[in-house]
Amino acid sequence: MNKNFLQLLFAVVSISVCLAGRVPVTSRKAEGHHVKARVSVDPLSSRSLLDNDFESGFEEPWYDSSPSTVHWVVEDFYTPFEVSYAAPKPSAGTKYLRAVRNDQLVSGLLILRTLTFTALPGDEIAFNFWIRSKYTGGNTLELVMAIGETEQTLVSLTSYSTSVNLEWRPMIAPIPVSEPVDLTLIFYAFCGSNAEDAIALDDIVLLSPNAPTTEPTTTTTQTTTTPLSLSPTTATSTPTTPPVEVCGGNYNDPSGIISSPNYPQPYGFDEYCQYIIQVEEDKRVVLDFLYFNTEGGADYVTVYDGLTTTSPVLLRASGFHSDIITTTTNKCLVVHSSDSQNSFTGWQATYTSS
Ligand SMILES: [Ca+2]
Ligand SMILES: [Ca+2]
Incomplete structure (x- = not known):
């Protein structure tokens, strides 16, 4: 009797534990993408994680921290969330990140952040964007870099916000650091409440033309072993020389x-x-x-x-x-x-x- 009671008790406890374990999962789903596990990554290696064309359906390692009812959501061109004014078709793939409003199209601020990563001199961030609004300048899109509490605007794309803007546009913004710096990138956007209002991002890529590769290391090794008379030739062929900018x-x-x-x-x-x-x-x-x-x-x-x-x-x-x-x-x-x-x-x- 005692044994049966213990087995019954064990079964009840097991079921309770199972149910208890499920509750947070269900509630987390209901809350949508507010709750997300942020992977802790070493800043230098997280550089390589920034690129995202959103074809996987996930926005990570970028993450939405929008405070109101408008959120960055991965949308598929063929199954849009807002059907009355569809996004232009991306040049590659079918998915992108779009400002998605609730059923009442309530306007609001949107925030999209990266993990902290180490930016190197010469780094640039490239992305495609689409911004449209019923009234010129009504919607805003800015890319900001944040070092600690200090934020600096890298690019403001609000002037593209017109009723006739129906295409994806490329943008490359330099990340102005003179030495390796740990920072985060943040997109701030505001999406209005008109049916025509829209903001979308795609094909985010960190370009690092000056990032050290394995090649220069090899060159340096060779330089130390070559005779002194040859070293000037080796020095002039160093591949880190930036391209000459033509100004007029x-x-x-x-x-x-x-x-x-x-x-x-x-x-x-x-x-x-x-x-x-x-x-x-x-x-x-x-x-x-x-x-x-x-x-x-x-x-x-x-x-x-x-x-x-x-x-x-x-x-x-x-x-x-x-x-x-x-x-x-x-x-x-x-x-x-x-x-x-x-x-x-x-x-x-x-x-x-x-
Ligand atoms: Ca895409
Ligand atoms: Ca300017």
Whole structure:
């Protein structure tokens, strides 16, 4: 009798434990993605974990910490959460991270964070984004880097927030550190309550053109064993030399290509570059801007109908622009200028003589 009672008691306790064990799982599911295990990773190795194209369906190692009812959720292009205004189709894959609102489309702040990782000099963060809003500038999207409590805006994409923006756009933002620094990256966004309002992210990649690889180590080893007379040659072939940025210049060929410094990587801050184009005496210069993406209202391209900044202005543009410009004489001056923050992909133009 006692034995049977103990067996019964054991069975009841076992079932209770099982049930108790299940409760947190169920409630955690009901809460959605608020509760997430954050993996503790060494900052230097977590660098390699930042890349995410969201095709797995998971947002980790980025994580949503939005405080209100709007959340970053992985959406599939073919099964969207908000069907009235579908996202543009990604260039690769079908999934991306989208600001998803509740049934009442209540507006709110969105926050997306990384783990703490070690940023190295030269690091850049690349991503694709789509932002759209019923009223221009109504939705916001900013990428911020946080070192401890100090936050610094890397890029603000609010100027892309218009009712007609129906495409994914690429962005590369430099992470401005001069030495290895542990930091986190944070996307702050605000999504409004109109049906047209939308924000999405995809293809986040940490680019590290200056990150040490195994190659330079081998070179260093060789340098120490080579005769002294050969060392200057070895030194000049060191692969860590950064590419030379072209800022303006003289262009006298009948045709050519000009672009913002570092194109198609983002141009720099506080730049002022003059491109002087001169073709044959009886010809005119035709400039065709094939690509144009600068910070609206801050980073400008100005085309003068002559060789000085006092010449008539043929074009002064920022943001998105598409244009073909013909000068009245055989020469023109193109000026690229940027302010001290927010650098975009820039611009590229061909010129011909006609
Ligand atoms: Ca994707
Ligand atoms: Ca700028």
